[in-house]
Amino acid sequence: MKTPTSQANPVPEVVKERLAEIRFRGRSHSLQSGVLALRKLQNSFPQVWQISGTRASLLLVTGHVREAQAAIAEAVSLGMPDLALKFCNALLNRAAQGSAAVELHLKGLLSTSPGWEIAALALADMLGQQRRLVEADEILSVALKANPANEVCRKLLLKSAVESKDFARIISLIELGSSAQRSIPNVMHYTMALLSTGREHDARRYMLGSVDLWPKSSFIIEHVGELNWSPDERSFVCNKLAEIGGASGDEVYKSCVLALLNLGRDDLAADLIGNKGDLEGRSDNALLHAILDSGVASKGASKMPSFDGGDMVVVARPGSKRCLLIFAGLADRLQLPMPLFHRIIAPLDTSVIYLRDTQRSFFLGGIAGLGSNVKDAVAALRVRIDALGANKIYTLGNSSGGFAAIRYGLELGASGIMTSGGLSNISSSFMEAVNDTRATSVISRVNRSFAYEELDLRPMLKAAKPSPRLLMYYGADHAADKVQAEYLKDISSVEIRFIIGHSGHGVLLQLIENGKLLPVLSELMKLRA
Numbered sequence: 001m002k003t004p005t006s007q008a009n010p011v012p013e014v015v016k017e018r019l020a021e022i023r024f025r026g027r028s029h030s031l032q033s034g035v036l037a038l039r040k041l042q043n044s045f046p047q048v049w050q051i052s053g054t055r056a057s058l059l060l061v062t063g064h065v066r067e068a069q070a071a072i073a074e075a076v077s078l079g080m081p082d083l084a085l086k087f088c089n090a091l092l093n094r095a096a097q098g099s100a101a102v103e104l105h106l107k108g109l110l111s112t113s114p115g116w117e118i119a120a121l122a123l124a125d126m127l128g129q130q131r132r133l134v135e136a137d138e139i140l141s142v143a144l145k146a147n148p149a150n151e152v153c154r155k156l157l158l159k160s161a162v163e164s165k166d167f168a169r170i171i172s173l174i175e176l177g178s179s180a181q182r183s184i185p186n187v188m189h190y191t192m193a194l195l196s197t198g199r200e201h202d203a204r205r206y207m208l209g210s211v212d213l214w215p216k217s218s219f220i221i222e223h224v225g226e227l228n229w230s231p232d233e234r235s236f237v238c239n240k241l242a243e244i245g246g247a248s249g250d251e252v253y254k255s256c257v258l259a260l261l262n263l264g265r266d267d268l269a270a271d272l273i274g275n276k277g278d279l280e281g282r283s284d285n286a287l288l289h290a291i292l293d294s295g296v297a298s299k300g301a302s303k304m305p306s307f308d309g310g311d312m313v314v315v316a317r318p319g320s321k322r323c324l325l326i327f328a329g330l331a332d333r334l335q336l337p338m339p340l341f342h343r344i345i346a347p348l349d350t351s352v353i354y355l356r357d358t359q360r361s362f363f364l365g366g367i368a369g370l371g372s373n374v375k376d377a378v379a380a381l382r383v384r385i386d387a388l389g390a391n392k393i394y395t396l397g398n399s400s401g402g403f404a405a406i407r408y409g410l411e412l413g414a415s416g417i418m419t420s421g422g423l424s425n426i427s428s429s430f431m432e433a434v435n436d437t438r439a440t441s442v443i444s445r446v447n448r449s450f451a452y453e454e455l456d457l458r459p460m461l462k463a464a465k466p467s468p469r470l471l472m473y474y475g476a477d478h479a480a481d482k483v484q485a486e487y488l489k490d491i492s493s494v495e496i497r498f499i500i501g502h503s504g505h506g507v508l509l510q511l512i513e514n515g516k517l518l519p520v521l522s523e524l525m526k527l528r529a
Helices: 013-025 031-044 049-061 065-077 082-095 099-112 116-129 133-146 151-163 167-174 184-196 200-208 211-216 218-226 231-247 250-262 266-274 286-297 338-345 374-387 400-412 428-433 440-449 458-463 479-486 508-513 517-524
Strands: 312-315 322-327 351-355 392-398 416-420 469-475 494-499
Touching (some): 013 031, 013 151, 031 049, 049 065, 049 099, 082 099, 082 116, 116 133, 116 151, 151 440, 184 200, 184 218, 200 231, 218 231, 250 286, 286 508, 351 374, 374 400, 400 469, 469 479, 469 517, 479 494, 508 517
Parallel strands (some): 322 351, 392 416, 416 469, 469 494
Antiparallel strands (some): 312 351
């Protein structure tokens, strides 16, 4: 494949980013939502022909010829060049013959046309709309290899790699060409990938080299708070977080407080909370107070050790006959870093086993260090639970961890299960039927790897004898979480609870903020208040 010489593209960076995002989301969203997103973008940038051109391409590869013609005419009026116009007209001629003819024509253009990069993106769009994601990524990879300067292809591949947690690929894509520049998304993705591949020193060095971006992103600061800094680095980092938090608006301020708490600097966190001042947008946050106060309440309790290679951490409670298994979501969190979450629940009279899913398989691929499938992982967990002296088992999970909390809870004979924004059916057929487009790449991979019977928890729950009590929490205004919870609502052992006015995914933070998490867990585990 020969790389043609292309003219400088005057498209604003923000538009390039948004077009890449719409193309990527087009794999999992309906055609209508993609076209609508492009129209909204066109309203903000009415003179950019590439937006209309992208809309025309999307309509053409999905067989909507008449609408595509109107989009082409609009793009021409805005200055679409001859090459792009010839490509669209050629595609128009094939569109009437059906999708197979369009796909064949696009594949032919990849090796013969000076506009092969346009063809590559159009073909990737088409394959993505048909949920042929592996083939779509292969096309984009070929295009990027032929022209490493093609930032659109790189960003689409990076989004796919991030969603599927392909860390080696994330690193190579970010290190490729101009993408090595430091930006907020690159810092977050690159740091995560370096940590996940054992390059912790490189992750810390990269993060320190990006300190000018810290005040601009609460997400970066969350990463900063979770790194294992050396003593000298920790001193600099904590002082920097205190400085940034003292001068920033609400979101960054909150993240700085949480990062300081996670790094063990309750003193600096307390100073920030106590001196929040009258900075615009700064609120008195009950969640921060609750976590800070929990450090006092949990003094003397066992602290959560770090994960060391495997995906399990055990915090024993000598003398307790209970064991609570906690399953993290795809981000390896419980809406908070796990050490901060443990501060909240440390007063409970129970041993705790924290579990994460670095394989990104909804724990269906087992648990690293315990077993490569559910059966083996459950057997290994039984051994750990017996060693703790526990005879009552409970599970808790957030998001994808909620799915695992139900599945493993059933296998282990749990007395009670609690989920926060938990999923109950992750089959592609169900997710598409209810228009649940979350974690598309992960869901697609899991569906290819496991039978349908492994993906739908409803039959398992109905068949369980006895059926454990299951509390399913979600935000009342989060449509996808509501659908997943109500899928199980007619099972007698299931109790659905929602938080009115909350539209976010998961509710653990709201329960902590309202002082209800410990009472709810105590109720589930039949502990004295």
